Amino acid sequence: MKGPRVIFLLGGFLLLTSVASGQAPLADYFAAKVAQVEKGPNPLASINTAERWKAERPELQRRLREMMGLDPMPPRSALNPTITATIERSDFIVEKLHYESSPGLHVTANLFRPKSVTGRLPAILYVCGHGEEKKNGVIFGNKAHYNHHAAWYAANGYVCLIVDTLQLGEVPGLHHGTYRDGMLWWWSRGYTPAGIETWNGIRGIDYLVSRRDVDPSRIGVTGRSGGGATSWWLGALDDRVAAVVPVAGITDLRNHVIDGCVQGHCDCMYFVNTYRWDYDTLAALCAPKPMLVQNTDRDPIFPEDGVRHIHQALQRVYSWYGASDRLGLQIGSGGHADTVELRHPSFAFFEKWLKQKDDAIISEPDRKLPVESLRVLPPTEDLASSKNATIHETFVAPAKAPEPPKTADDWSRMRTAWLSEIQEKVFGGWPPKTEKPEIEHRRGPNGELEASIASEPGVEVVVVFPVGMDRVPAKVRMEVQRPGPFEAKGEKAEPTLIIRPRGVGTTAWPAARDLQVRRRFYLLGETLDGQRVWDVIFACRTLRAQPGMEYTKITLVGRGEMATVALWAAAFEPGIATVELIDPPATVRDGPAFLNIERILGMPQALALLHPRPVTLLGKVSPVDWQWAIETAENVAPGKSWLTIRPTGLEKQDKGD
Numbered sequence: 001m002k003g004p005r006v007i008f009l010l011g012g013f014l015l016l017t018s019v020a021s022g023q024a025p026l027a028d029y030f031a032a033k034v035a036q037v038e039k040g041p042n043p044l045a046s047i048n049t050a051e052r053w054k055a056e057r058p059e060l061q062r063r064l065r066e067m068m069g070l071d072p073m074p075p076r077s078a079l080n081p082t083i084t085a086t087i088e089r090s091d092f093i094v095e096k097l098h099y100e101s102s103p104g105l106h107v108t109a110n111l112f113r114p115k116s117v118t119g120r121l122p123a124i125l126y127v128c129g130h131g132e133e134k135k136n137g138v139i140f141g142n143k144a145h146y147n148h149h150a151a152w153y154a155a156n157g158y159v160c161l162i163v164d165t166l167q168l169g170e171v172p173g174l175h176h177g178t179y180r181d182g183m184l185w186w187w188s189r190g191y192t193p194a195g196i197e198t199w200n201g202i203r204g205i206d207y208l209v210s211r212r213d214v215d216p217s218r219i220g221v222t223g224r225s226g227g228g229a230t231s232w233w234l235g236a237l238d239d240r241v242a243a244v245v246p247v248a249g250i251t252d253l254r255n256h257v258i259d260g261c262v263q264g265h266c267d268c269m270y271f272v273n274t275y276r277w278d279y280d281t282l283a284a285l286c287a288p289k290p291m292l293v294q295n296t297d298r299d300p301i302f303p304e305d306g307v308r309h310i311h312q313a314l315q316r317v318y319s320w321y322g323a324s325d326r327l328g329l330q331i332g333s334g335g336h337a338d339t340v341e342l343r344h345p346s347f348a349f350f351e352k353w354l355k356q357k358d359d360a361i362i363s364e365p366d367r368k369l370p371v372e373s374l375r376v377l378p379p380t381e382d383l384a385s386s387k388n389a390t391i392h393e394t395f396v397a398p399a400k401a402p403e404p405p406k407t408a409d410d411w412s413r414m415r416t417a418w419l420s421e422i423q424e425k426v427f428g429g430w431p432p433k434t435e436k437p438e439i440e441h442r443r444g445p446n447g448e449l450e451a452s453i454a455s456e457p458g459v460e461v462v463v464v465f466p467v468g469m470d471r472v473p474a475k476v477r478m479e480v481q482r483p484g485p486f487e488a489k490g491e492k493a494e495p496t497l498i499i500r501p502r503g504v505g506t507t508a509w510p511a512a513r514d515l516q517v518r519r520r521f522y523l524l525g526e527t528l529d530g531q532r533v534w535d536v537i538f539a540c541r542t543l544r545a546q547p548g549m550e551y552t553k554i555t556l557v558g559r560g561e562m563a564t565v566a567l568w569a570a571a572f573e574p575g576i577a578t579v580e581l582i583d584p585p586a587t588v589r590d591g592p593a594f595l596n597i598e599r600i601l602g603m604p605q606a607l608a609l610l611h612p613r614p615v616t617l618l619g620k621v622s623p624v625d626w627q628w629a630i631e632t633a634e635n636v637a638p639g640k641s642w643l644t645i646r647p648t649g650l651e652k653q654d655k656g657d
Contacts, residue, residue: 026509026517029458030257033429033524037253042278044313050320053284061285064236067271069195069396074102079207084376087369091115092154094369096376098171101203102395104387105196108170108376109163109204110143112154113213122218122354123208124153126162127201127234129225129248130266133168133371138379142168144371146227146338151367152347157355159214163204165226166196166388167268170377173388178519179266183392184593186267187522191396193268197226198233205240217242218354222346224248224338228294228302229269236285243290243353245346248299248336251306253278257520264301274425274596276525280313287314288321290353292328292346299336307331326353340364398588398598401605404632411636415609418601419571425596427572429526430534431456437542455538459531460507463539464498472548477580479557480536480566483508494555497543501535501565503528522595529565529592536569544575553577558584564591564603571609578614586625604628612637616644623647 040046043060047053065071079099087094095111114121131145141164143150153160167175175193177183186192201221209216220243221234228249235244256262271282293314295307311329318327328349332341344362351360377383387394405411438454449465463478475494481504503509509517521528536556544550555578558566563584570576585591588598597606607615608629623630623645633642 025458027258029456030520030524032457033526034254034257037276037278037524041276043281044278044284044317053317053320057285060281061237063275064271064282064285067190067192067274067277068198068233068237069191069272070199070237074199074395076203076206077103079203079210081207084378087373089115089367089369092151092367094154094374096374098376098383099203099207101200102387104385105200105391105395106171106383106386106388107163107200107204108141108143109161110147110150110374110376112147112150112160112162114154114157114159117213120215121157121159121213122220122350123159123161123214124150124350125201125204125208125219125221125234126150126153126160127197127221127223127227127230128162128165128168129223129227130165130168135372138375139168139170139172140371140375141170144369144374146223147371147374148364148366148368149222149343151369152343152364153350155367156347156351158350159208159211161204161208163200165268166193166200166391167266169388170375171383171386171388173391175266175268177267177392178515178522184518185589185598186392187272187527187593187595188588188591188598189396189398190272190274190596190599191392192270192272193392194229194233194271196391196395197230197268198237201230201234202238205234205238209240216240220244220350220354222247222350224294224342225336226266226268232282232286235289235291236282241289243350244286245292245294245349247294247342247346248296248302250279250283250293250310251302252280252309253523254309255303255306257523259303260516261301261303261306262519262523263516270523272595273523273525274428276428280310283310283314284317287317288323288326290326290349292330292349294330294332294342294346296332296334296337296339296342298334301336304331396599399600399602401602401628404628404635406635408636411608411632418605418609421600422597423572426594426600427530427533427568428595429521429524429531437538437545439542451542453539453542455502455535456531459502459535461502461535461539462500462505462507463543464500466495466497469495473552475553475555476543477555477557478540478543479559480532480562480569481505482560482562496557499536499539501532501539503532518593525595527593527595529561530594532565533568533572533594536565537573540569540573540576555580558582561585561592564594564606567606567610568594570613571606576613578616579610580616580618583619584617584621586622602628607643608632612640612642614642614644616646618646621645621647 081099083095083097085096098106098108128142128146131142133140133144143162143164150160150162166173177186208214221231221241222245223231224247228246231244231246235241293311297304318324330345347362348360351357405414440452442450444450448467451463453461455461477496481498481500483504518528554576556566556576557580559582563581570579604626611633
């Protein structure tokens, strides 16, 4: 090889001012990230006046709707409420009904009302937690599990609509896409079932205010556990809610990520944290509605310290409105349970704020109905039009590919706008600036040189150099290693360096922990794969910053899911000269998860972002899948070749490399 000696490879790394970082525990990384969010960008970290809060609240509500998949809001289509049967008791009546929150999205519910109604009454929307009621294959819904709450309200002068959730309703859908079923593409779509539950609740309020026996100015919302979470969503987003009592439904980011509460929660508990909030901001959007925050002192999935932290933030915001008397906190004794100690104060709170009864005396005789009596649909009835089982496919729509741009100016504007939006909403968790790299060097098991680079504090990225490489090459290949065993394939004219991003090779964590590690990244407004893109970018920048390497041409190589990681690294790093993608996923859904990306563009548009740098697609590829990029390049630079597609020769490669 020609060129100066690669002194930095053999010892020059030691000349850099560096700290040998090693691999800090994941817990340290997540703790630092949580602290970063708490200091900002979480909005309540920087808002310190009533005027600023009130001015920013509408935009914060819009951002929350966006993070729930509700911006824009779905059309308020016909509810088509259908009462299938009625139960008459001595002191209340139950109407068994269902409605369509969107066409084909069915919500089964029971409406409890007093037997004798004169005038318009206060109303309660009761949103349920995860209380399954199912016997011999027949689903009665979690509304049946919590029916004693609704019975109390009806017997005491309220209209109470208690609604099934998607996961446990009579017409079941899915809450567990990432939690259990491997649907990490939900993150790429920007979808959360929390958005479904919020929308179903909003439409439930629409139904209540349409009734002649309901006073639309006196609507309360409550529920516990998952229903507690939905109570927060509705209190924050629907200003028709006059009072709210969320029970065991919130805690702070520190509890979820650092203390591991995320492992006890399914997907319906979380918004897509695009803007990197802590949960005090969500809570504060409920102000100045009368609110009683309830929890217990030994709840393992909603710990008391996190609840008190949320309440402390609420005290500040309520004081801005001069409404401190509207905010209450009650910590009962026990674990995660539905107790009289919590129920009676919640009943009294609504008596005070919806009926102006300051000293209501609460009694609760047993009014619970048999769960079998509360099923809305006959056991054999099938709602043929139901989309519940597949609503996660359509509730948040993927971006539609625009027409390929016709001119270079059109493409420049489109590309700039896309990259700006992607930087904010997909890769917003990247470090705010490039720090001077912390590097240490060591020898691998076969004598190869390994460079350990800290792409973020506590994150080790390893670059492995081939044995015998002792001079600066004019060209170099850098291949992104996939998780699992690795072996570079074939002989190349230029040396091949291996990049091991976080969680690969010596920094890998046990496979059994992988999902919950990924979910922690998600709660922080990142994804693991999105942060791996940053690792690759940083490794390439660090390499090119070494003496003699600034003119070396880098070909970045990725296989399978790492092909997409390599693509996005090249899109944001102009120092990468060429790109080679082996078996690249042709759709966002089939590839690694990047927050919100499918709401912005698809893989053909992503590939076009690399133009005019030469790109080669190898292996299981078809030109048809990438036609949008091909047509765009031809329109922008007619006759100039940039994309090579070779769909043969690599089909039998090992899947573990």
